[in-house]
Amino acid sequence: MIRAIGPFAVALLLAAPAAAQQVEEGPGGPDRVSLTVYNQNVALVEDVRNLTIPAGRSRQEFPGVSASIRPETVGLTGRGLSVVEQNFDYDLLTPAKLMESAVGGEIGVVRVNPGSGAETTERARVLAANQGVVLQIGNRIEVLRDDGVPTRVIFDRVPQNLRPRPTLSVTLDAEGGGRRETTLRYLTSGLQWKADYVAQFDEAAGKLDLTGWVTITNNSGATFSNAQTRVVAGDVNLINAGGYDPYRRPMPTPPRGGVRGNGTATGGQGALADVYVYPLAEAVTVANNQTKQVGLLDAAGVPATKRYLYEVQGFATAEEPSAADVGVLFRNGSGGADRALPAGVMRVYVKDSNGEPRFIGESQIDHSPAGSEIVVTTGEAFDVTVQPRVVSAERVSGRWRDYFRTRYVMEYTVRNARPQPVTVEVRQRGLGRDTEVADQSIEGQMRDARTLTWSVPVPANGETKLTATITTGG
Structure with missing residues (x-):
């Protein structure tokens, strides 16, 4: 077009406004705005404006609202005000739209x-x-x-249905005239956020330094200037693929108070209706079609260890040894990380012999309450391997006559080609009913109803054979 x-x-010649209603245009945008951004491409906007409102019935226009507003979620409050009707005009003024309207x-x-x-x-x-x-x-x-x-x-004129930017118009009935503060709250799509972390791991010291970032992406069709912003970790119930159902569960109003800061203290976050709210340290401007990163966490000296893990699915003999997974394990309850961490991607770096940080891997972490054990799997350890072998398997009678169990004699050869000793966690999965374990060379523990786990120490440049007899039903 x-x-x-x-x-x-x-060139535009503006048409005269209709005289049927008294219209107060108000300012071009909010005097104050706050955002509460959820994980699911939805945000709660609180838009505060000081308007001069005449007594009785009048129509007020709120330009600058999100183009992706959900009009059915709009709520307007103010002293002595009641809402009679509201309209959302989102047909934007463009040269092409002007020409179409002129047909x-x-x-x-x-x-x-x-x-x-x-x-x-x-x-x-x-x-x-x-x-x-x-x-x-x-x-x-x-x-x-x-x-x-x-x-x-x-x-000759601008058609009344075209707006220079998305505009919400509300017909109000006011008790008395004058200037007053109004608060407009609504839900909008087009805003989302994610968390990303960078961990500098020092294996010799058994510590890591952890930095967290909040990345906010705004495709809502509006710019929010100097917005007090909070992000919410945890899922709320949404209907219609990103649309919120206002009749099922009320959307919580974000807290006005609370500790502000970068969240390095426990008070930098708060629990709200089974989700966690993270206020950002300072007001931010989130422009339309912009991705913005803001610091969330900065913790130094968090106790951490390296973990080797090998999981065996079912009972079978492996013809070749397989590499164990290697990861970094820490608990977000000490060293400045004593806070809930929102889900995100954590990337791990270690220093090489020249002291330069090198990327060794990344993995997704889930929402983790304070005190959780967090494991970041960085890859496979080609010099630490495990090879399971079924020494024997025989059917035995179960406690009921209608089923049988199997007794497996298992051997797991754990090898370590590193110049330092390691401990490998071996997990045997696929257990069934009435599991019994006997003749273990290393005492194991039931991790859950279907998983048995052992911590196997392996000497430097050596191997350890783990043996166990496992009787289990299907």
């Missing part, structure tokens, strides 16, 4: 002679504005096209 119309400038009416077409600079103006009736603009000028039909001739189009 823009190419078809050509390089024209738009059937007349416009002015101004052409400039490239040689002399002389201008000629003609009145034209717009016949169509689909894949191009078709005009009737006098007795001839023309297509307005980009042919290198400077052209501009003059429209």
Whole structure:
């Protein structure tokens, strides 16, 4: 449409406002705004404006609201105000929309002679504005096209349905006139956030330094300036793939108080209706079509260890040894990390022999309450391997006559080609009913009803054979 119309400038003559209702345009945007951004592409906006409102019934316009607003979630409060009606106008003013609205009416077409600079103006009736603009000028039909001739189009008015930006209009009934503060709350899609972490791991010291970032992405169609912003970790019940159902569960109003800061103290967060709220340290401007990163966490000296893990699924003999998974384990309850951590990707770095940090892997962590054990799996340890073997298997009678159990004699060969001793956690999964364990070379523990686990110490450049007899049902 823009190419078809050509390089024209738009001159506008504004139509006079309708006299049926008294309209107070108000400021161009909120005086104060706060955001509560959830994990699920939805945010709660609190928009505060000081408006001069006449007594009785009037229509107030709120330009600058999100283009992705959910109008059914709008709530407006203010002293002595009641809401009669509200409308959300989201058909935005663009050259293409102006031309479409002019179909059937007349416009002015101004052409400039490239040689002399002389201008000629003609009145034209717009016949169509689909894949191009078709005009009737006098007795001839023309297509307005980009042919290198400077052209501009003059429209007589702006159609009432077109807005320079998304606008919410509300018809109010006010007890008395005067200036008062109004608070507009609504839900919008197009705002989401995620957490990312960077961990600097020092294996020799048994510590890590942890930095967390909140990344906010705004595709809502509005810019929120100097917004007091909170992000919420945890899922709330949403209907219609990102739409919130206001009739099922009330959306909580974000807390006004609380400790502000980067969350390095326990008070930097708060529990609210079974989710965690993280206030950002300072007000931020989140522009439309922008991704912004803000610091969430900065903790040093968190106790951490390396963990080797090998999981065996069912009972079978492996022809070749397999590498154990290697990861970094820590608890977010000490060393400045004594807080709940929202789900996100954690990336781990270690220093090489020259003292330069090198990336060794990343993994997704879940929402983790304070005091949780967190494991970041960074990859496979090719020099630490496990090879399970079924020494024997025989069917035995169960406690009931209608089923049998199997007695497995298992051997797990754990090898370590590193110059330092390691401990490998071996997990045997796939256990069934009435599991019994006997003749263990290392005492194991039931991790859950279907998983048995052992901590196997392995000497440097050596191996350890773990043996156990496991009797289990299907």
